Amino acid sequence: xxxxxxxxxxxxxxxxxxxxxxxxxxxxxxxxxxxxxxxxxxxxxxxxxxxxxxxxxxxxxxxxxxxxxxxxxxxxxxxxxxxxxxxxxxxxxxxxxxxxxxxxxxxxxxxxxxxxxxxxxxxxxxxxxxxxxxxxxxxxxxxxxx
Numbered sequence: 001x002x003x004x005x006x007x008x009x010x011x012x013x014x015x016x017x018x019x020x021x022x023x024x025x026x027x028x029x030x031x032x033x034x035x036x037x038x039x040x041x042x043x044x045x046x047x048x049x050x051x052x053x054x055x056x057x058x059x060x061x062x063x064x065x066x067x068x069x070x071x072x073x074x075x076x077x078x079x080x081x082x083x084x085x086x087x088x089x090x091x092x093x094x095x096x097x098x099x100x101x102x103x104x105x106x107x108x109x110x111x112x113x114x115x116x117x118x119x120x121x122x123x124x125x126x127x128x129x130x131x132x133x134x135x136x137x138x139x140x141x142x143x144x145x146x
Contacts, residue, residue, distance in 0.1 A: 008102040014064055016095035016114070017055045021066040023048035023088055029072070030085070036078040044085065044121055051114055058107060082126045089122035093134030 027045035031038050056062060072084050096118060099111035119133035 009099070009105070009107060010060060012095070012098045012102045013055060013059050013107065014062065016092070016099055016111070017052065017059065017062065018064060019088070019092045019095050020048050020052040020055060022070050023092065024052055025066070025070055026072060026084070026088060030075065030081045033075045034078055034081040037081050040124060041081070041085075044124075047117055047121065051117065054110060058110065085125040086122050086127045089118045089125065089127070090134075092118040093122070094136070097134035 024045060027041045027048065030041040031045070034041075072088075073080070075081050075084060093115055096111045096115035100108050100115070103111065115134050119130075122133070123129060
């Protein structure tokens, strides 16, 4: 283990936690604003509450607080809600990848489960399957012929 691993690990876990807090705020908000996606939003909220609680148990000292609200843009339709949910799940995937890269502990397995959960959630919200969820297109591995 390097001398920077604990600090990098802690920062990345907190970054992920902040997104999970956003998700636990966002999905009930969607339920209230867009009845057409109520069941999906309810299931997503439950998954993110469980992940948030798991993160809180892993973080040595959380000095952050949940924000009272988040800027999610317009949510006037089910399509708006789906687009915002996909965006949030993609950001969570990226945070999970960062934890995987910074961890040498059980956090890595937890982050891989979080990555898988967020990738499946993105699909449920209408996203497209990607070979490497959580990686920006520029960061994805390329074939030798590309």
